[in-house]
Amino acid sequence: MKKExxxxxxxxxxxxxxxxxxxxxxxxxxxxxxxxxxxxxEMEDFPKGLNEEIVRMISAKKMxxxxxxxxxxxxxxxxxxxxxxxxxxxxxPEVNFNDLYYYAAPKKKDGPKSLDEVDPELLxxxxxxxxxxxxxxxxxxxxxxxxxxxxxxxxxxxGKLNEMGIIFCPISEAIKDHPELVQKYLGTVVPYTDNxxxxxxxxxxxxxxxxxxxxxxxxxxxxxxxxxxxxxxTGQFERTLIIADKDSYxxxxxxxxxxxxxxxxxxxxxxELIALDDAEIKYSTVQNWYAGNKEGVGGIxxxxxxxxxxxxxxxxxxxxxxxxxxxxxWKYPSCILxxxxxVGEFYSVALTNNYxxxxxxxKMIHLGNDTRSLIVSKGISAGKSNNAYRGLVKISKKAxxxxxxxxxDSLLIGDQCxxxxxxxLEVENPSAQVxxxxxxxxxxxxxxxxxxQRGISTEDAVGMIVSGYAREVFQQLPMEFxxxxxxxxxxxxxxxxx
Amino acid sequence: xxxxxxxxxxxEGKTILNGLNLEVNKGEIHAIMGPNGSGKSTLAHVxxxxxxxxxxxxxxxxxxxxxxxxxxxxxxxxxxFLAFQYPIEIPGVNNTxxxxxxxxxxxxxxGEEELDAIDFLQLIKKQMQLVEMKxxxxxxxxxxxxxxxxxxxxxxxQMAVLDPKLAILDETDSGLDIDALRIVAGGVNKLRSKDNAxxxxxxxxxxxxxxxxxxxxxxxxGKIIKSGTKExxxxxxxxxxxxxTNEPETVA
Numbered sequence: 001m002k003k004e005x006x007x008x009x010x011x012x013x014x015x016x017x018x019x020x021x022x023x024x025x026x027x028x029x030x031x032x033x034x035x036x037x038x039x040x041x042e043m044e045d046f047p048k049g050l051n052e053e054i055v056r057m058i059s060a061k062k063m064x065x066x067x068x069x070x071x072x073x074x075x076x077x078x079x080x081x082x083x084x085x086x087x088x089x090x091x092x093p094e095v096n097f098n099d100l101y102y103y104a105a106p107k108k109k110d111g112p113k114s115l116d117e118v119d120p121e122l123l124x125x126x127x128x129x130x131x132x133x134x135x136x137x138x139x140x141x142x143x144x145x146x147x148x149x150x151x152x153x154x155x156x157x158x159g160k161l162n163e164m165g166i167i168f169c170p171i172s173e174a175i176k177d178h179p180e181l182v183q184k185y186l187g188t189v190v191p192y193t194d195n196x197x198x199x200x201x202x203x204x205x206x207x208x209x210x211x212x213x214x215x216x217x218x219x220x221x222x223x224x225x226x227x228x229x230x231x232x233x234t235g236q237f238e239r240t241l242i243i244a245d246k247d248s249y250x251x252x253x254x255x256x257x258x259x260x261x262x263x264x265x266x267x268x269x270x271x272e273l274i275a276l277d278d279a280e281i282k283y284s285t286v287q288n289w290y291a292g293n294k295e296g297v298g299g300i301x302x303x304x305x306x307x308x309x310x311x312x313x314x315x316x317x318x319x320x321x322x323x324x325x326x327x328x329x330w331k332y333p334s335c336i337l338x339x340x341x342x343v344g345e346f347y348s349v350a351l352t353n354n355y356x357x358x359x360x361x362x363k364m365i366h367l368g369n370d371t372r373s374l375i376v377s378k379g380i381s382a383g384k385s386n387n388a389y390r391g392l393v394k395i396s397k398k399a400x401x402x403x404x405x406x407x408x409d410s411l412l413i414g415d416q417c418x419x420x421x422x423x424x425l426e427v428e429n430p431s432a433q434v435x436x437x438x439x440x441x442x443x444x445x446x447x448x449x450x451x452x453q454r455g456i457s458t459e460d461a462v463g464m465i466v467s468g469y470a471r472e473v474f475q476q477l478p479m480e481f482x483x484x485x486x487x488x489x490x491x492x493x494x495x496x497x498x
Numbered sequence: 499x500x501x502x503x504x505x506x507x508x509x510e511g512k513t514i515l516n517g518l519n520l521e522v523n524k525g526e527i528h529a530i531m532g533p534n535g536s537g538k539s540t541l542a543h544v545x546x547x548x549x550x551x552x553x554x555x556x557x558x559x560x561x562x563x564x565x566x567x568x569x570x571x572x573x574x575x576x577x578x579f580l581a582f583q584y585p586i587e588i589p590g591v592n593n594t595x596x597x598x599x600x601x602x603x604x605x606x607x608x609g610e611e612e613l614d615a616i617d618f619l620q621l622i623k624k625q626m627q628l629v630e631m632k633x634x635x636x637x638x639x640x641x642x643x644x645x646x647x648x649x650x651x652x653x654x655x656q657m658a659v660l661d662p663k664l665a666i667l668d669e670t671d672s673g674l675d676i677d678a679l680r681i682v683a684g685g686v687n688k689l690r691s692k693d694n695a696x697x698x699x700x701x702x703x704x705x706x707x708x709x710x711x712x713x714x715x716x717x718x719x720g721k722i723i724k725s726g727t728k729e730x731x732x733x734x735x736x737x738x739x740x741x742x743t744n745e746p747e748t749v750a
Contacts, residue, residue, distance in 0.1 A: 445549070450586035452570035453546050453579075454600035454656065455607070464599070468590025468639065 296355025299327025
């Protein structure tokens with residue numbers, strides 16, 4: 001375990017640049033959260049609080065088959081016996097789970113058949129978020145499964161995907177239309193007993209995406225889903241399940257923004273990925289939820305369980321995440337490398353500013369022979385934020401010739417933030433090769449001055465330096481996301497990354 | 499263009515520039531020479547706005563503007579360019595996009611339209627010929643993995659693209675072999691015009707064989723103790739600085 005804290009020599013000569021830099025950062029930080037607006041759509045609320053009745057109501061509302069209701073109830077009963085984890089490097093007031101709404105959906109008479117039938121307010125919201133729901137998305141090659149609060153309101157390109165046998169739909173629909181697939185795979189990677197938040201999610205999940213790629217099919221477009229937390233005090237519990245059958249390929253993008261709220265909002269999603277023989281899943285996330293204000297009031301609590309299993313031989317799962325939002329991030333996208341010769345990758349940029357806290361990383365569990373994993377984590381801390389990398393590499397006894405390479409870098413901006421690295425290694429097989437490298441650096445004044453001297457403002461200079469630092473991860477993102485991610489870094493450093 | 503009057507500068511409580519005077523006009527090349535610790539690099543830093551220095555008294559005006567009151571990036575946009583003695587590495591930031599951003603900041607400041615990627619690429623390829631730089635350096639991160647000579651050429655390339663009015667070369671010749679020196683100097687000579695000016699800081703007369711100055715100044719203990727023409731540089735080469743610094747003070 002290694003612990004580093006940002007300190008900066010208070011030499012006289014450094015003071016001026018430092019104050020310039022901080023002014024610039026402050027300026028960005030002072031900008032209001034761009035996506036802080038509330039859509040005025042009638043909501044269909046359940047009573048507050050959580051009990052078996054609510055769980056049954058959610059299931060009934062969604063007209064779910066009985067296996068689903070039973071599964072939810074089992075999860076709920078298990079959850080009652082659990083308590084919130086206390087090990088992360090995070091501090092926050094206790095969440096009162098009985099003071100939350102567990103279901104909210106835009107009211108509708110009948111489901112919209114086309115965009116014309118979608119509530120114009122909702123479309124305007126997407127417009128503000130820059131979600132391309134019209135024809136330009138076709139040009140961009142993106143199919144959008146848009147989720148406002150809990151229910152998917154628009155799914156596009158379904159027809160085209162259908163022709164190839166690809167299923168891409170809200171999970172609530174998959175439960176009704178493809179129960180055999182859901183029953184076979186749901187909870188196989190993240191069981192309902194897994195952890196406090198995942199168990200809660202299993203009991204009350206509202207909606208999310210479902211993807212199935214049949215054998216031998218390469219999904220021709222990036223699948224994309226924009227999640228958005230909307231109704232006040234609505235906990236949101238998405239559930240995503242992606243199955244890549246033998247020799248198939250899919251790239252899935254998840255982007256998040258949420259409107260500004262005064263009260264903390266809980267978000268506890270579960271994502272499960274399953275890659276069979278020779279299949280590959282690429283899962284990319286750009287997370288920009290409201291981080292709270294400069295004093296650390298408000299913001300999203302983001303407790304996410306993401307896990308994939310390389311179930312088949314030669315399969316591959318690659319996680320890429322750019323985390324710039326949320327007051328608290330607790331997230332460890334992981335890979336279980338079960339199939340021989342399977343590959344797991346984790347690329348992460350986590351940026352914290354002001355009073356944001358992030359405890360994020362990954363787990364690479366090597367079970368099969370000749371399995372490989374790669375971890376590239378770039379933490380960026382600014383303001384009074386705390387940023388922790390927590391990663392586990394486990395090589396089980398039976399995994400011959402497993403290899404792992406981990407690189408964990410921390411970048412500090414200012415002298416009041418913290419960066420922490422907690423790498424855990426469990427190697428039970430002597431043939432394993434495990435490498436870990438870690439660095440901590442600061443945005444140097446020399447770099448800022450060099451860019452200043454070429455006409456670039458301090459704010460832009462910090463942004464450039466940070467983008468350069470995170471480039472290795474950005475390169476993993478699909479093109480259209482890479483651009484958005486860089487912009488987001490600036491918006492957030494808008495507060496830390498220029 | 500640049501008028502420095504009785505400039506006194508300190509850093510960490512120590513006086514570095516001590517009553518410095520200098521006048522630079524359009525079309526001129528001024529060489530600043532002097533022993534180590536005489537304040538040459540400090541002059542370059544103070545003119546370009548690096549932090550860490552206190553101006554105790556005196557003034558520096560640049561095209562009628564109070565230079566010392568301007569942020570470094572504004573000075574740069576107003577046409578002041580510093581070729582760094584030790585160019586800084588910016589990992590992960592592409593050399594071309596960095597330079598395009600810099601140029602467009604300057605163009606915006608001048609009220610000119612920003613260059614798009616294609617126009618910019620044409621410009622940079624043309625200017626690269628001045629410094630005989632390899633094209634792959636454009637695709638690499640700023641100065642990262644560059645050799646000493648490549649870094650210096652990259653500075654001159656930036657100068658050629660940004661087209662400054664006043665360029666300050668801070669020991670650009672240090673660490674260059676003779677071929678690189680000739681290329682760098684050749685670049686400067688092609689860029690000099692009746693509308694711009696250069697302040698060339700150097701230890702060695704050698705560079706001045708290639709970049710022929712109109713004026714040579716000797717800096718010692720924070721002030722200019724002697725000024726002359728290029729012959730002064732030759733004399734310094736022969737006799738060193740001692741005969742100047744040991745003499746009773748000469749009027750600059």
